[in-house]
Amino acid sequence: RKEVEQDPGPFNVPEGATVAFNCTYSNSASQSFFWYRQDCRKEPKLLMSVYSSGNEDGRFTAQLNRASQYISLLIRDSKLSDSATYLCVVTPDKLIFGTGTRLQVFP
Amino acid sequence: DAGVIQSPRHEVTEMGQEVTLRCKPISGHDYLFWYRQTMMRGLELLIYFNNNVPIDDSGMPEDRFSAKMPNASFSTLKIQPSEPRDSAVYFCASRPGLGDTGELFFGEGSRLTVL
Numbered sequence: 001r002k003e004v005e006q007d008p009g010p011f012n013v014p015e016g017a018t019v020a021f022n023c024t025y026s027n028s029a030s031q032s033f034f035w036y037r038q039d040c041r042k043e044p045k046l047l048m049s050v051y052s053s054g055n056e057d058g059r060f061t062a063q064l065n066r067a068s069q070y071i072s073l074l075i076r077d078s079k080l081s082d083s084a085t086y087l088c089v090v091t092p093d094k095l096i097f098g099t100g101t102r103l104q105v106f107p
Numbered sequence: 108d109a110g111v112i113q114s115p116r117h118e119v120t121e122m123g124q125e126v127t128l129r130c131k132p133i134s135g136h137d138y139l140f141w142y143r144q145t146m147m148r149g150l151e152l153l154i155y156f157n158n159n160v161p162i163d164d165s166g167m168p169e170d171r172f173s174a175k176m177p178n179a180s181f182s183t184l185k186i187q188p189s190e191p192r193d194s195a196v197y198f199c200a201s202r203p204g205l206g207d208t209g210e211l212f213f214g215e216g217s218r219l220t221v222l
Contacts, residue, residue: 032209043198043213044150087150094163095140095211099149 003027004090006098013105017078021101023088024070032091033064033071037084038100044087047073078105109133111214113199119220125187128217130199131180137204140211141174141184144196156182157204189221 006023013019025033033050048055050062050071061074071088085100112131120126132139140155154164159176167174171190176182186193196218200211 034209036211043215044211045213046210049208049210091209094152094155095209096152097142097150 003096004088004098006088006101008099008101010102010104013078013103015078015080015105015107017105018074018076019078019103020072020074021086021088021103022070022072023090023098023101024068025088025090025096026069027090027092028066028069030069030090030092033062034089034091034095035060035062035071035073036087036089036097038087039084044097047086075103078103080105080107111199111201111212113197113214113217115217116215117218117220119222120189121222122190123188124221125185126189126193126219126221128184128197128199128219130182130184130214132182132199132201133212134180135203136201136212138202139176139182140200140202141182142198142200144198144216145194150198153184186219189219191221194219194221 004025035047036044037047038044048057048062050064054063059076063072083105085102087100088098090096114129141153142150144150153166154174156176174184196216198213198216200213202211
């Protein structure tokens with residue numbers, strides 16, 4: 001089993017839609033969790049950290065479920081500019097990236 | 108402040124040639140990471156350094172790969188001899204250290220094609 005697993009997608013959604021991605025991890029000792037965004041042919045950049053109580057940043061909401069060992073990312077009111085690959089990152093001791101979920105928002 | 112700087116941005120070489128990728132981390136960052144990204148395998152951690160010392164190189168594919176960090180402002184990843192399956196984008200990233208947010212700051216990557 002991979003340490004971090006994501007549905008590769010693509011998720012094709014219209015503008016204004018709400019979309020959610022999940023990411024499962026295998027190491028129960030993992031302490032820190034993040035979502036990164038990667039645009040085509042660019043480097044990954046931090047989107048948001050994921051806190052135990054869940055956290056929100058504008059249209060983006062991240063949640064952690066330790067019992068089931070998954071994190072989620074919810075994007076509300078999708079914009080064309082949200083089109084990218086979203087990578088979940090888990091840190092037992094070093095940062096381990098999932099393979100990413102591709103999102104395509106269409107007009 | 109300058110971000111993480113990688114060179115070359117693109118390299119095309121022939122099988123069997125030596126390849127050297129270079130990275131300058133953000134000044135003051137204690138950790139440096141080398142990742143490789145392919146469509147099939149995603150982002151894979153190859154090796155990381157703390158204060159110039161290699162901490163975990165378990166991700167280095169084989170003996171053809173080596174990495175060094177002679178000082179706090181410079182690191183190299185070398186492949187010798189290169190093979191077509193080494194074709195990928197190689198990212199260098201740095202982070203401040205203990206007590207930081209955990210955010211990794213990536214360079215723009217070095218796109219390697221081995222023919």
